[in-house]
Amino acid sequence: MKEKSGSAFVACAAVLVIICTACTRQAPPEQHAATAAEKPGPCDLLTPGQVQTVLPGASAGMTTHSGASLVEGIDAYQCSYVNPTGEVLTVILNVARTPDRLAEIAPGSAVRENRRRVDIAQEGWLSTSADEVKIKAVKGLTVFDIDLLATDASDREAQLMELARTLAVRIQ
Numbered sequence: 001m002k003e004k005s006g007s008a009f010v011a012c013a014a015v016l017v018i019i020c021t022a023c024t025r026q027a028p029p030e031q032h033a034a035t036a037a038e039k040p041g042p043c044d045l046l047t048p049g050q051v052q053t054v055l056p057g058a059s060a061g062m063t064t065h066s067g068a069s070l071v072e073g074i075d076a077y078q079c080s081y082v083n084p085t086g087e088v089l090t091v092i093l094n095v096a097r098t099p100d101r102l103a104e105i106a107p108g109s110a111v112r113e114n115r116r117r118v119d120i121a122q123e124g125w126l127s128t129s130a131d132e133v134k135i136k137a138v139k140g141l142t143v144f145d146i147d148l149l150a151t152d153a154s155d156r157e158a159q160l161m162e163l164a165r166t167l168a169v170r171i172q
Contacts, residue, residue: 041063041066041077041079042061042063042066042077042078042079042091042092042093043060043061043062043063043079045079045091045167045170045171046061046091046163046166046167046170048060050163050166051081051089051163053159053162053163054089054148054156054159054160054163055081055083055087055088055089055148055150056083057083057084057085058081058082058083058089059081059082059083060081061079061080061081061091062079062080062081062082063077063078063079064078064079064080065077065078066078069094071101071104071105073096073097073098073101073104074094074095074096074097074101074104074105075094075095075097076092076093076094076095077092077093077094077095078090078091078092078093079091087148087149087150087151088147088148088149088150089146089147089148089149090145090146090147090149091144091145091146091167092144092145092146092147093142093143093144093171094142094143094144095141095142096141096142096143097141098141099141101141102138102141102143105143106138106143107123107125107136107138107143111125111136112125114127115127115134115136118135118161120135120137120161120164120165120168121137121138121139121164121165121168121171122137122138122139122140123137123138124136124137124138124164125137126157126161128153128154128157129153129154130151130152130153130154131149131150131151131152131153131154132147132148132149132150132153133147133148133153133154133156133157133160134146134147134148135147135160135161135164137164137168139168139171140171140172142171144164144167144168144171146160146163146164146167148160
């Protein structure tokens with residue numbers, strides 16, 4: 001019974017990613033081109049081989065947001081990967097344009113109280129349940145999140161932490 005419940009959860013998560021992708025506001029082409037020229041897209045930060053260490057059979061990443069966020073002075077980038085079984089890996093980067101803006105996106109007390117401190121970048125935080133592993137970390141003016149939704153996500157915690165360390169190295 002638990003296996004069916006976990007599979008339903010993963011399937012629902014995959015559908016949610018697809019729906020959110022369809023609803024995401026895209027930047028005008030000229031703005032998107034300027035952003036892409038300045039830095040790699042969120043799906044370019046990890047190789048397919050690196051992603052597949054955590055999410056076997058993952059499709060090519062799909063950029064679901066790239067550019068200005070709802071908060072002035074913060075740019076947001078998101079890439080989602082899905083495999084044939086409906087498991088989802090999401091990478092989100094929030095980049096502050098100035099140090100004072102970083103305070104608006106830095107991990108707060110809720111993260112510190114509910115997650116375990118881990119050695120990733122300048123500051124890393126981890127939470128694990130049976131079907132979800134979340135990592136939040138800070139490097140420079142970037143706060144990044146990596147979230148794995150899979151029926152056996154907790155068994156892949158070590159691989160996800162290694163992927164987060166790789167991502168931290170790639171972030172400028």
